[in-house]
């Protein structure tokens with residue numbers, strides 16, 4: 003038995019070691035202040051995130067899930083309303099809609115990018131009578147086709163809420179940052195995101211001042227002035243400790259994005275040498291049964307919150323098991339499309355959303371975190387290619 007490097011899916015310890023002293027100082031200063039909720043640290047983070055995302059307003063809140071919920075609340079989405087969103091995403095995208103008594107209307111994805119397919123969006127919309135919003139997702143760190151979505155939404159007078167939870171710092175086809183378009187965008191600081199806190203946290207960017215004010219009121223139970231309520235809000239405040247931690251990490255975020263992109267380059271190089279092509283080519287077209295992520299051309303930027311491969315369905319779980327045996331962590335994002343979740347069954351048959359259903363069976367995320375070393379990447383690539391060559 004040879005020894006091999008351990009490669010966890012994510013290694014936050016490796017990142018913490020490079021930040022320890024900065025972090026201790028930031029956390030100590032919050033303790034010295036004994037001001038733990040909102041306050042100056044949160045305000046400073048909001049300004050820094052607004053500048054980073056090139057958005058006029060940013061409002062901190064308790065999580066990315068709450069960011070989505072607050073955005074919908076601010077648009078007065080409620081019972082009977084319909085919201086278009088991809089079925090292939092994290093649960094919170096649809097959960098936020100359902101929590102308000104509104105109906106998530108599930109849309110299929112593009113097989114190359116895993117983001118909303120504009121044609122499927124138009125088909126789903128044609129069966130709707132109470133559309134209130136469109137909620138696309140920038141999955142894995144790649145901005146969806148916002149030009150097509152804005153055209154679609156503009157023609158129908160619908161607001162867009164971008165679920166940018168995985169995409170802080172990502173750039174669209176024109177090189178504009180996620181959050182910089184005149185939509186509402188929702189970000190998450192869950193520890194596994196590219197900018198992750200020491201716990202939960204979230205942020206909403208928007209372009210309209212009245213909307214920004216409303217979001218800031220909704221996150222404190224709708225209270226303005228204190229103890230006076232025109233609106234029923236929720237408690238979704240961002241902690242000063244989280245803001246202090248995130249402000250330290252924000253200073254390193256560009257470097258981490260670059261390191262993730264370099265890791266993606268290394269993987270791509272190794273996989274292509276072994277015969278892989280990118281996800282624009284269907285698996286059925288042959289060659290080594292491995293598809294690497296399709297990357298947008300600059301100035302667009304994928305920030306690789308996840309690096310997701312595609313393999314034939316019958317090899318996906320055996321590959322995961324093989325990788326696990328070689329010390330390599332992996333995950334499936336996401337094994338069950340949301341339209342197939344028990345909580346969203348309506349008694350009517352679900353619509354066919356075949357691209358998402360296939361992706362749920364064929365995708366596997368491998369380690370991409372910034373601190374990965376070259377030999378770890380080589381180990382992951384070698385294990386993956388060896389397994390596929392033996393079993394294809």
Ligand SMILES: *Cc1c(COP(=O)(O)O)cnc(C)c1O
Nearest residue numbers: 065066067092094167190191192
């Ligand atoms: C992480 C995530 C969320 C939710 O963010 P939390 O901060 O965990 O609540 C929402 N949507 C997507 C696509 C996510 O990846």
